Amino acid sequence: MATALVVSALGALALTSGIALAAGQPQDMRDHPMGDMTRAQVIEMANKHFDRLDVNHDGKLDRADREAMHAKMAAEMFDRADTNHDGMISREEWNAGAARLAEMRGHDGAMGGPGMQGRPMMRHMAMMADADGDHAITREEFQKRALEHFDRVDTNHDGKISAEEREQAHAAMRERFERK
Structure with missing residues (x-):
């Protein structure tokens, strides 16, 4: 019985892991410069994120x-x-965790919260x-996509993204x- 509870809890936690990841996204982006950003900084950031992933x-x-990260x-x-x-996770521990999750969701029971709205977009960007459609992204593909995004946001084509260009994007x- 205890084993079944642990397996069930792990399954439920795995299902909610996407919420934790998305909620953690802003903190994970601390290395994102808030002022002007150059192409070299974008490549450096892309490499750091690639290495972490x-x-x-x-x-x-x-x-x-993905499976290793989820585990x-x-x-x-x-x-x-x-x-x-x-x-083991007792009923009290489970309820306390559920309360923390509800707080993350903003107490209204809605899925997500800060950062969740961008999750489908991030999956789309990854695809x-x-x-080459091999269901794997190389460092070069990752960098290329980051630079394509940089070029779209750099509306005045001066080789850097200003805070204003970032906010407009x-x-x-x-x-x-x-x-939608």
């Missing part, structure tokens, strides 16, 4: 990396929920980065998603 360090982002996140979430560290993106 390439969990098995095989030079490509694929299903194995790691599920284990971390289980550890956070198992506050007394006995290897677009897979230039964010506003345009918000408007597109609000229309």
